[in-house]
Amino acid sequence: MKIPNNTKNMANAQQAQLSTAFHYLNNNFYCENSPVHQIENELEKTSGCDDDDDRSATPLYIYSQAQLHRNIQSYKDAIHSAGMSSRMHIFYAVKANPNLHLMELVREQNCGAVTVSGYELKAALNTGFVPEMILLNGNGKQMWEIRLALKNGCMLNVDSYFDAENIISVARQLQKTARVLIRVNPGLEQSSTPVHSYLSTALKNSKFGIPLHQFDQVLELLRAEHFIQVVGLHCHVGSTIRDASIYSNVTRILLDIRQKLITQEYAHLKYLDIGGGLGIDYYHGTNQEQSPLSSTSELIQAIASLLPPDVEVIIEPGRSLVANTGILVTKVLGIKKSPDGGKNFLVVDAAMNDLIRPSFYQAYHHVLPVRKSISSERTYDIVGPICESGDFLAVDRRLPQEPVKGDLMAIMDIGAYGMAMASNYNMRARAAEVLVDGNSWKIIRRRENFESLVRTMTAD
Secondary structure, three states, X not given: OEOOOOHHHHHHHHHHOOOOOEEEEOOEEEEOOEEHHHHHHHHXXXXXXXXXXXXXXXXEEEEEHHHHHHHHHHHHHHHXXXXXXXXXXXXXXXXXXXXXXHHHHHXXXXXXXXXXXXHHHHHHHHOOOOHHHEEEOOOOOOHHHHHHHHHOOOEEEEOOHHHHHHHHHHHHHHOOOEEEEEEEEOOEOHHHOOOOHHHEOOEOOOOOOEEHHHHHHHHHHHHOOOOEEEEEEEOOOEOOEOOOHHHHHHHHHHHHHHHHHHHOOOOOOOEXXXXXXXXXXXXXXXXXXXXXXXXXXXXXXXXXXXXXXXXXXXXXXXXXXXXXHEEEEEEEEEEXXXXXXXXXXXXXXXXXXXXXXXXXXXXXXXXXXXXXXXXXXXXXXXXXXXXXXXXXEEEEEEEOOOOOOOOEEEEEOOOOOXXXXXXXXXXXXXXXXXXXXXXEEEEEEXXXXXXXXXXXXOOO
16 A cells, blocks of 8 residues: 655655654654554554454554665675675574565575474475575474475474484485584573573573583484484574674684584584574663664674684574564553552553563563654553553653553564564454555555454364
């Protein structure tokens, strides 16, 4: 759908896009050249629901195609500047956002894909990713998932001794060589990866990867198998990482292991997979207490400066590719005070089922009004309608203006782990997703309704 703009407004909007796809113009919030309130209004007009069903357009996920392209290009530019264009490969972490339309845009930029389930693998294949550039990761792969990967010529990570046994078993059944990377768990201390404990994946007590003291045992199992080809090593230490030096440490760990394997005549060690996890500025510069955030260029340079010329690198960005491409638009339902008057609750129609990160990780997401107005600032807890005290999107958040019923709010940076972690809790329908390209937009995922929720509950 195309939204009309006059020439002057178009020029102003395009100028504002130089810094971000989301911006204000004449006090209205835009995604690229498309006013967010107009997208919401058009969707509500065309909802087609009767009075006994949900006719609203919100909650609503909106993504910027231009921002996605810019994020991918920032990685490509950094890789080129480091002289690594032929030796460093971008594998999109599909779990961040598995929308097929977004995956197609990523694939068109010649990226690979890292998947953590059989259906993510099918999504990557169905959206045209080159099978040889798809990696199936995971600490609990099922036999059918391993079979799907091997039949299509995809790579797999080996995460444990039993995982190695399962991959060997399927490879023998199919009489196909499995190209595998061994996932290493270096047993880091929490202090070395200062992120939320749920987002740390290479600690001594993590469920992911092979501990160094078990490495030789798994290696012996793989070495003895004719249908296994070890093509690389992998380590992913966590997510929302702000310091590129962590990736330098991971690179050194993998290079040391690689050198030992080369002396044991492992001739096909082509790849080091450094993982992903680079953070973004969720605070939009408002939190001066945070440690500095490394840039994409600093990340790439931290890895490239350590590499010998015969090594190729896989990096697995997810959050840093798609997080700031998306917003969650929500409508104010009303305002209430706590019994003691100490809290102002801004009740909106989005909830923890639409964005669970604040509740699950105590994560911060910037919140902005879709239409600016002149009014006093006030502090709110922004909460949803779900029957849980933990259903909040922001706590003690000072908003730049006083909202009223019917106002639209934009929750920023939800392109990663927003819709991907959405649920139907309280039998709530998952929201629609819209992709903006300049001054046009299209629905890339329809909103669910009651019929779609109960369809799988029928006997036939």
